[in-house]
Amino acid sequence: MLEQLFYQGMIGLSLAMFLWLVAAGLTLIFGVLGVLNFAHGSLYMLGAYLSYSAVRILGLDFWVGLAVGPLLVALAGGLMERFFIRRVYHIDEAYQLLLTFAFILIFADLVKWVWGPIYQSAPVPGALGGAIPIFGRPFPVYNLFVIALGPLVGLGLWFLLEKSWWGRTIRAAAADREMAAAIGVDVPRLFTAVFMFGSWLGGVGGALGIPIRTVSPGMAEDYIIQAFAVAVIGGLGNLKGAFFGSILIGLVNAYGHVYAPVFELAFMYILMAAILLVRPQGLFGTS
């Protein structure tokens, strides 16, 4: 009984870390640029498809696929920001919503057109194959790898934003675009770079998932909804909140799946509603 509780907790943590990678990009982009990118889940999907193709179709090594896919996603994000999103920074959020929603549809059709409806996974890379016993049951090594990677990415992000000059510039421009420009920061270029970086994070989330999750056209919608739940629970634009929000949602989903499969999806929304009732600004947000 207790074993299953812990085991399911580990499953939840590995779910959480995928979610975290997606939510981190979404949160970073919202926190700095002020744009809620509804198409962020599509970038995650694109990362999965591109890395999948690199590995399964081009026959490249898994790690090469993991490097290449997200880079291409960053490029796609860069083009998206440079030619479309940039034009709606100053106007009503409803337009940002419409524009980024349009991208969901575009990416969905693009993926169906290029790849057709693939529902497959890529093989687990050799070094991370197999399982080791945890609480008496075999637990996939690859999931352990993902669980370890999530906090490392979080630490890296923290370091980048708090301790590097790039991060300081980003925080300055996020707080005051005009004054950042007035000391010589090329803010439009910086914002493109941040958008690319956030897209890259989403792409990494997608690419990392290919050995253990199915690559499918529906994955964008699945993920964007969960990532939004995470962002809202943690506090919009707050990376620490996104990290702990991901863990919360990951665990809720994992336990819901086993103990109350009928309500699996409902739990996430109930949790979100409950938290918003008590703390409308989210767990880590400032009102």
Add this chain to the structure above:
Amino acid sequence: MILRAESINTYYGASHVLRDVSLAVDRGEVVCLLGRNGVGKTTTLRSIMGLTPPRSGRIFLMERDISGLPPHQVARSGVGYVPDDRRVFPDLTVEENLELAHRFSGRQDGAWTLGKVLDLLPALRSLSPRRGRHLSGGEQKMLSIGRALMTNPSLLLLDEPSEGLSPLVVKGLVEIIRTIREEKVTILMADQNLKFSRLVADRAYILEKGAVQHAGTLDEIYADEEIVRRYLAI
């Protein structure tokens, strides 16, 4: 001539705010924009900085046409900007605020360094590790001035420097502006306080309804009761 604006017209959306404003500032001068609230002083400074670009007219910085340049290029060309509401970077420490400006100016070989700015604004020295958001209004004003100096500007735009400061702090500010001037930084400022302006500026342009109504030395304006009554008295 370090700065020359030739009949600039600036709008906020449909509202026409600056009407054919022309002005010139010589190297080494301190020039003041005078006029009541809402006459267009801030908009003039923002127009020069490229933050609200004029729809027509030309702006020259050291004979180079900078009209239409984005603000970061205006900054890198040697214009420092101190807004009336200070706007220090709230998340960054005092030292980071200053260093960031130094890094992006592209003019690191100028005279202003962290040490020199802290010598000029000693109050900031002990506040070095404190974040911008935890400074008092007066401290933020000093940081905002220091930040602009860290870009090693040839021309410093100062919006309402004396606003909201206690008389004692204003006295210190007079000294600070005089020191900056001795370092060969040209200053164009906007202020409503004629007495303060007289202590630091040589010449002034008087604005009303977005147009230049009068130009002259501060001594001359101060002595002209008619002008003071019409354009400056509150």
